[in-house]
Amino acid sequence: MSGMARWELWIDRTECIGSAVCVASAGAYFEMHGHQSRARASEIDADEHVIAVAQACPSGAIHVRVKETGELLEPQD
Ligand code: SF4
Structure with missing residues (x-):
């Protein structure tokens, strides 16, 4: 890494x-x-706290994606 x-x-x-x-x-x-x-x-250092916050959003409006790979981390189905 x-x-x-x-x-x-x-x-x-x-x-x-x-x-x-x-x-x-x-x-x-x-x-x-x-x-x-x-x-x-619009771009941040990886921070798991942001994942937790995205999961706590009542409407799933928070989107998080790995810049390098494009992998969508949130929202998950
Ligand atoms: S993105 Fe909007 S709906 Fe989701 S937690 Fe934030 S203010 Fe609430």
């Missing part, structure tokens, strides 16, 4: 219901923008 994996992070605005769960639990990554959340950065 050469360095930490990079992940792509985004909110699907057609799915976000504005619960702010993500902002409350991971304000370093998410911020409210009007009535919905958005990712502060």
